[in-house]
Amino acid sequence: AAGVIQSPRHLIKEKRETATLKCYPIPRHDTVYWYQQGPGQDPQFLISFYEKMQSDKGSIPDRFSAQQFSDYHSELNMSSLELGDSALYFCASSTRGQGAAYEQYFGPGTRLTVT
Amino acid sequence: AQKITQTQPGMFVQEKEAVTLDCTYDTSDPSYGLFWYKQPSSGEMIFLIYQGSYDQQNATEGRYSLNFQKARKSANLVISASQLGDSAMYFCAMREGRSDYKLSFGAGTTVTVRA
Numbered sequence: 537a538a539g540v541i542q543s544p545r546h547l548i549k550e551k552r553e554t555a556t557l558k559c560y561p562i563p564r565h566d567t568v569y570w571y572q573q574g575p576g577q578d579p580q581f582l583i584s585f586y587e588k589m590q591s592d593k594g595s596i597p598d599r600f601s602a603q604q605f606s607d608y609h610s611e612l613n614m615s616s617l618e619l620g621d622s623a624l625y626f627c628a629s630s631t632r633g634q635g636a637a638y639e640q641y642f643g644p645g646t647r648l649t650v651t
Numbered sequence: 652a653q654k655i656t657q658t659q660p661g662m663f664v665q666e667k668e669a670v671t672l673d674c675t676y677d678t679s680d681p682s683y684g685l686f687w688y689k690q691p692s693s694g695e696m697i698f699l700i701y702q703g704s705y706d707q708q709n710a711t712e713g714r715y716s717l718n719f720q721k722a723r724k725s726a727n728l729v730i731s732a733s734q735l736g737d738s739a740m741y742f743c744a745m746r747e748g749r750s751d752y753k754l755s756f757g758a759g760t761t762v763t764v765r766a
């Protein structure tokens with residue numbers, strides 16, 4: 537079965553640089569979520585999109601932005617990177633259709649290291 | 652306030668034995684969903700099991716079962732017949748309501764299965 541695809545899997549950036557993370561949801565899933573997991577921490581919700589519109593926003597820094605495109609893939613753009621942005625970034629997808637169990641399926645994550 | 656509480660930072664279990672991971676939650680919304688995810692050392696987040704607040708029966712998926720006690724607000728995960736490959740971090744998560752789809756995670760429990 538098709539899963540959530542994230543690219544790149546690993547990314548190394550320097551402070552003050554920018555980074556773009558990509559997410560391709562499971563086919564026919566209409567909702568994409570982004571989570572940030574710092575070292576030794578639980579995942580924290582950043583932002584979500586439903587049918588290409590932002591649907592919810594969590595603790596996402598103003599330096600970060602995201603969008604969902606017409607083909608449902610999503611990109612998380614991160615600017616002015618800081619050392620504290622080093623984390624595992626997950627994308628998850630789900631469907632809100634009738635009878636859906638709201639299960640969120642996670643991608644493999646992008647490990648961002650800021651030096 | 653913490654919405655999901657996992658009080659066991661780490662557990663050891665003997666191979667082929669059962670293990671119970673505790674999870675308590677806090678919500679005033681009558682509609683919610685509870686999830687368990689497994690995160691191996693490789694980092695991916697694997698969906699295990701889901702329990703809806705209106706589900707009458709406890710959820711089961713293969714060797715995983717969820718002991719849902721609504722009045723006590725607990726959703727413990729039981730893994731039967733533990734295998735070495737079950738060694739991982741396990742997260743309990745909650746979705747509240749029907750319009751807020753983001754997941755709130757607990758701190759996680761590390762399970763180590765001994766041969």
